[in-house]
Amino acid sequence: VLGLGDKGGPLDRRGGTFVDWNTDAYHYQESTDPLYKSIPFLITLSADGYAVGVFVDDPGRATFDVGHRDPDALTVEGPSEPLDLYLIDGPTLADVVTRYTALTGRAPLPPRWALGYHQSRYSYASAAEVRAIARRLRAARIPADALWLDIDYQDRLRPFTVNTGAFPDFAGLVHDLKDMGFALIAITDLHVAAAPDQGYAPYDSGVAGDHFVYRADGSRYVGEVWPGPSVFPEFTRASTRRWWGDLYADFVRDGVAGFWNDMNEPAVFDSPTKTFPADVRHRIEEPGEPVRTATHAEVHNVYGMQNSRATAEGLARLRPDERPFVMTRATYAGGQRYAVTWTGDDSSTWNHLKLSIPMLLNLGMSGFAYAGADVGGFIGDPSPALLTRWIEVGAFLPIFRDHAAKGSARKEPWVDGPRQTAIRRRFIEARYRLLPYWYALADVQSRLGHPLVRPVFYDYPDALAAPCDASTAFLVGSALLVAPPPDLESPGRYRVCLPAGDWYDYWSGARVAGDAQATRDPEASGGGAARGRALELTPALERLPVFVRAGTVLPRQPLVESTAQVPTGALDLEVYVGPDCRGLLYDDDGHSLGYQRGEYRRQRVTCAPAGRGWRVTFEPADGAYTSWYRRVRVILHGWSARSATATWNGTPLRIVSGDTPQVGLARPDAGGTLEVQPRMLH
Ligand code: MIG
DSSP states (O other): OEESTTOSSOSOOTTEEEEEOOOOOTTOOTTOOSOSOBOOEEEEEOTTOOEEEEEEOOOSOEEEEESSSSTTOEEEEOOOSSOOEEEEEOSSHHHHHHHHHHHHOOOOOOOGGGGSEEEOOTTOOSHHHHHHHHHHHHHTTOOOOEEEEOGGGSGGGOTTOOOTTTSTTHHHHHHHHHHTTOEEEEEOOSOEEOOTTTTOHHHHHHHHTTOBOEETTSOBOOEEETTEEEEOBOTTBHHHHHHHHHTTHHHHHHTOOEEEEOSTTTOOTTSTTSSOOTTEEEEEBOTTSOOEEEEHHHHHHHHHHHHHHHHHHHHHHHSTTBOOOEEESSOBTTGGGTOEEEOOSOBSSHHHHHHHHHHHHHHHHTTOOSEEOOBTOSBSOOOHHHHHHHHHHHTTSSSEEEOOOTTSOOOSTTTTOHHHHHHHHHHHHHHHHTHHHHHHHHHHHHHHOOOSEEOHHHHOGGGGGOOSOOTTOEEETTTEEEOOOSSTTOOSOEEEEEOSSOEEETTTOOBOOOEEOOOSOTTTTTSGGGOOEEEEEOOOTTOOOEEEESSEEEEEOOOOSSTTSOOOSOEEEEEEOOSSEEEEEEEEOSSBSGGGGTOEEEEEEEEEEETTEEEEEEOOOBSSOOOSOSEEEEEEESOOBSSEEEEETTEEEOEEOBSSOEEEEEOOTTOEEEEEEEOOOO
16 A cells, blocks of 8 residues: 555555644654645555555545554545545556546646755855855765755745845845856745734735634734744635735745745644644635635645645746746645655654655655655764765655755765765766656656656566565666665665566666566466566665666766756767667756747657667657757667677668667657667678
């Protein structure tokens, strides 16, 4: 049983009881529940791989007993009646995710920079410090795209203000960072300082528009949060969401690229329940709906999503041709339409790194394809090895943001000396080389809902019966299998099960030999023909095993310092020959909505055996966008010839033969066929 967002514990929810009630879960542990978000969606998967989705659309408190009291029963308690329950038929897990995201929405294509490396800390406290971090990333040649401003950039912690003492020329800072290839992301919490008659516009305009929530006795609710006594927007009203979205106008004019909506469970310091008291009321006012009043309990779990919705819709109005970027902490089913998310205040421990993997995989299958865990762990001081491992794993997860709590050790990649920095840089570079692959996955996700990272059995159902400890193994797309040690800190050898078919070592390009893997139930997995391989691996800190499925066309790009830099050189197409061989190229300008008007470039590439050689077929490129590369370099893995010939649409072409034959082509917009054959020796 999968899903329920990022609740802790193992990937399989069976045997657990879970509560949906959005909660500021500072210092959560593996068994802490509830956490920040509520995604009341589960997928049951039978041993033969048949999947059925169960979506309980109710934003009030709910309890899910997943075979805990009765192993054969899924019991949901709490939602209001009549119940909005959706059953989503498979047959496959991927079908269920596609249908669930058709119902609740898919994450739109993010700006390309969102897929780069993000550097954050609570807090970079002055413009000078932010500039120093930016310069250091560049000087250390660590590719990076985004810098984050946590709450201390604000005046007295009031949302939509800037502490001009520490940030004297905010617009200048944003501008200079942009020149260096950095997007700046600023936090804007939802609690508005209750500061009448002080010229604090969010309060004044909010009161004027009657945008804050009331208690049952008719008084405006005031709760204590970062700015002191605060009032809270009525995000359940369309007019309030509009007012909120307009608050971003100044930051947008300054060039701030994205926004962070934290504390929106909502979190309140001086409330015994840590959130709104039960007598807070919400006005529900939506065009086309009857106007009514709801108790807080009725809408609690959707409040944070409506906050992020107000932000995203505001940005879309303020910058109509740009893709909004919002990260939210609390959210609900469907919130993926508005914001990316992260797993909140994790800790700098090996177990938290391990835990983050099933959390992010279940989030992905719950519709949230864009999510990350704070790299390095938010609370605490990671050992050099832990921070290095976290960066390695984070490089293969969708949102790749290093973040750290106030008072905790510094967690920027360079803090543990040159040896660790070199390893970390290598993995961040690996992320950047693979950006064309990530971006193509983002395109597919926006159209079909497939999460960018997913369990191995998402694409290879036989893995359900594999005899290896797969708790930390995961896929990036269907082509890459990442296999961190299951006990991340242990030097003990471990077994990785590779699904049926051949696999290549991503780092060396070598075909992987392993033992044929005995599945637990050869009948269920189709017998011997479907058997994969089991590999025994020895962990080493500087290595993270990554495998490529034989039958993959994997695009990679030359190294850049950020996605703002146009790569120089050719696009590499690493062709790992094998059955059902395919890959996807997707490109566009990386930031605008032009792709919705046809300004994209999408091209499918396949490969197939041809005589004693191989044929690589480019379908004609679709769309009106011209990509940055003029040439494509095709690199063949798994086929070698001491001497080989190549033709492009029948015309001879220069080929570099050997173990990994290489051929250069002009960008094949019209499509075409590359054929590589061994040279006949006389
Ligand atoms: O009460 O903004 O989870 O990422 O650094 C803490 C300060 C508020 C909690 C977030 C964390 C962020 C911190 N915030």
